[in-house]
Amino acid sequence: MKIGSRLLLLLLQNAPYVLFVVLLVAFGLMSDRFLAVANFRNIIIQAAPIAILAIGMTFVLLIAHIDLSVGASMYLTASVLALYFTGVPWPVGLAAVAVGGAMIGLVNGLVVTRLGVASFIVTLAMLFILRGIAMWLSNTRMLMFPDAITDLNRTALLGIPSAILAFLVVFALAWVVLHQTPFGRQVYAVGEDPEAARKAGLPVERITLACFVIAGLCAGIGGFVTISQIGAVGPKYGDQVEFAAIAASVLGGVSLFGGRGSVAGTVFGAILIKTVQNGLNIINADPYIYPLVTAAIIFLAVAIDGLRTRILERLEQRTIRPLSEA
């Protein structure tokens, strides 16, 4: 039984990679434009904002919470930037959206930790509240961004496009924080077993709060990269990107049950999702099936996570006698 479970586990854990290879082959066979180097560059540029968002989401998922408000947070911070920070140099703009996003994350985190309300319902409510505020501020108009910001999209440093650069910086920072700082390792401990973490003397509430702030911060930065790419935002901006972010994380191996996964996996997940969308685009698929495909991918990712968690629980079950006198 244990060997069978381990095999199934191995299969489940590698399913996204298998899927990626299958997709590459399938899309490659359907269009010769797909496997071009320029297209991969495109995929990564397109994936950058989602990847940044998903990296933030990873922190929240690692502690077994969720943030459904990141898309709305992007819209609100973008609206504030367009309306009240006209003509500022781009670093100030970036700082503004990053701080704004972090503050929204702080509110989410405070409601979750102080009042003990389930995070999905808090952030679902926040999704509507933030979107409502943004629509109110912008009067649901399209908001345009100055060249100072949109020019960034055409800028490159050492041949690396700015979007990819931003993504690499966020990725590197997140990796270092999660793997090389005490806080990062404690995030994993809290996610694995909050009770045990509390017993070990870890500040569980403060760590939870910090993860929500990081998710908000990443939403701000990811939103800024998106703005530089698209130049204008309307009421549909950021709609449902939280799903793409969750899907990216979970596809990359981050568990909704907490404690498992890494930002490297998340980045892979973001690229996988964008590859699908890019491939559908290149083979001229019916645009109506895009959301269907995205939803199916999320479903698949979460189903894999659910089964994997159940198997892991079974494998970790305490025994009262040795399994074998080896």
Add this chain to the structure above:
Amino acid sequence: MTAVPPVDVERARARPTGHLRLARLVLSEYFTLVLCALYLAAVYPFVPEMLTAEVAANVLSDMMPLLVVAIGQTFVLVIAGIDLSVTAIISMAAVVGASVMTGTGGYLAGSPLAVPGAILAMLLVGLAIGAINGLSVTRLNMPSFIVTLATRMFFAGAAIWYTTFHSASSSIADLPAGFTAIAEGDVLGVPVTVLIAVAVAVAAHLTLSRSRLGRHIYAVGANPKAARISGVPVARTILITFMISGACAAITSVMYVSRMQTGSPIVGENILLDVIGAVVIGGTSLFGGKGKVLWTVFGVLFLVLLDTSMKLLGASLFAIFIIKGGVILLAAMIDTLRHRLMATR
């Protein structure tokens, strides 16, 4: 033979009375009804029309579709799950039903079976999506909120896609008069929609409070471990509640489609907050094991009063977003407060 009397632990008595009174109000069955009255009193100076017969009739007719879908949601919340896919079920059922009966190219166009066939198809859509949700939760160990978010996204997209095969415009019109009569007709002066909603509410009330299934649902929601050990078929009970939620959403879809006289793939899009908000503010707990159909009736009344008054005040969509989001947040906070109060009593 001396019977040992039960020892009541009434720690609440030791609390200060002000605190106790507030706790009692928050825990009361009629908390939401009190909230409705307070709200009416508060907005009355600004919108005196609220108390006219015309507005009252509107409130009543607006309540019906929301009530039915909210009742379905009540079942899922009682087992400590959540069904966020109801809006997509409403949309999907709407376009499937319309595609069956529409006069322009419907599968059963012109047939006397068009209307019953369409309604049956809509119910089947609801049951099927509910079954997908339920099986994903029980068989695949997926958290219900994320399952239903995914199916919501999928079927909302699928509804739009489906429409493109059956209509050149964005929705499927030309529905038979027999169907649109559901929204307009009445029996002895009572609107048909009210009759349907009352029938659903009574059936749901009996199921939850009187049937074996109802007992199982509460037991699973309160303590799935103890329920399993008491011989409750936990997985099957969870599956059934999701199917009930799907079927209720389909009935709501029937009401909306007949009122709008067209099968639109975005008909359900904007009511998610109203459904969750109504059930939770009504007092059904997100923690499971607690909830009543009557509470949901009160909760729906509150949401519709809120909605109507804001429309009369000329509030915009975004104001409604903010306020309803706030209502959910508030309802969830009250729920948590109630949960904690109960735990200490």
Add this chain to the structure above:
Amino acid sequence: MTDSHPARTPPLLEVAGLTKSFFGVRVLHGIGYSLRAGEALGLVGENGSGKSTTMNILGGVHQPDGGAMLLDSAPYAPAGPGEAIRAGIAFIHQELNLFPNLTIEENLFIDGFPRRSRLIPLIDRAAIRRRTEDLLAQVNLDLKPGTPVARLSQGERQLVEIAKALGRSPKVIIFDEPTTSLTRREVDRLFAIIARLKARGIGIIYISHALEDVMTVCDHVTVLRDGALAGGGRRQDLSVPAIIAMMVGRSIDTVFPPRTVRPRAEEALVVEDLSQPGVAEAISFSIRAGEVLGLAGLMGSGRSELARMIFGLDRFARGRISVAGRPLENPTPITAMEAGIAFLTEDRRSEGLLMGFSVAENMVLTSLPAVAGALGLVDGRKVVDTAVSMARTVHLSTEKVSDTLVKHLSGGNQQKVVIGKWLLRQPAVFILDEPTRGIDVGAKQEVYRIINQLVERGSAVLLISSEIEELIGLSDRILTLCRGELTGGFERSPGPGPGFDREAIMTAATGVAVARTRTGTRDVA
């Protein structure tokens, strides 16, 4: 016991006159013991003898009501676990407190990573690797510090936990049942480590039911019984039977109601060769109608797991179960109930009751069809009538059956609700797992009376209990279970007297080799 030693050095730890009460019930009556540096003290006693409370006081989890502790000749009174750890007391719990998703080195330093510099919060990986390698070497664990804990066996995880304790330079290490899930080889390795720790001058407190292990590891043994010292001494002066005699002692006699019937001939429950890797090994027994079969075993012996498998809650790899002659294939709780089995679980709050529901609602949950009226709907009057009449049977006040929530009842009354809920089904086989845990004396008597009524009606009862008195007072036969295996079977001897040899039962339950003959257990089964 220290008297026999020449007092060259003062003891490392000296504890005297500890008293402690919980909710007005005194659980410790002046416990004292002393521990020298470099020595191991075995702490033994039955469940509920006060071992855990004594150790929780040492570990700072509880504060004593009276008594004094001296650590290194200085007064020691920790206000919390953190203070105890800082004072040099390390506690290796039975339930290991490791995070399997992190590596060994991360687990060792999770609550205080060394940083590269004061300003930058980066973990000094080189430092923790060095220190982890050093600590792992001290426990003879040849693993890379970067290995995820999820990949380690139970035994290896335990050594990691010891390494973690060593990282805080402890003076005293407490081991709580450390060998439960270890293989023999892992046990030997653990004992070698403990010997090395002793050689380094660390004091060891070793809590275990496995008395042979205690005799192997410890220099002194202290025996607790009913919250008081029951004896002890140097290892050389003690033997396993002597320790068991001290553990069992003669406690206050509970009066067990007399039973008038004898077990019938027909077998109500037959279990054959029930096995599940890591949980149970080839368990076979049967219970006759009208018989009480007692199952003795220490905590973690697999008693509850066995009950859960029979009731269809846990899977088993091999074996057959039949009820009243009919086989019960792949049981689930539903099929087990249909076959006539009832199961009162050990944990009444989380598995037995819906705490926020009324007495009546809880009672009828297992027999809803019986209270259905027209249209199959639950008939509220029938529910109340059924519950009221059952409340009378179990001697529960009938007044508040319909509106009192069970969470407002006392433990004893809650237990009566659970019993009543199962009696409504008139079970052929009733499995009772710790039916009197945490309830008062009066309620205990009621439970005993109900058990007698049950067998008089012809039901079979499988009684699991940590209180050996209870098993002896109620059972027709007693089986002992240790580490998932049956280790002995005892028939009630006719005539006056207790009917069973308590010490023999304890010996078999602690797994001492005497009773470990397979054939012996088969005979009684």
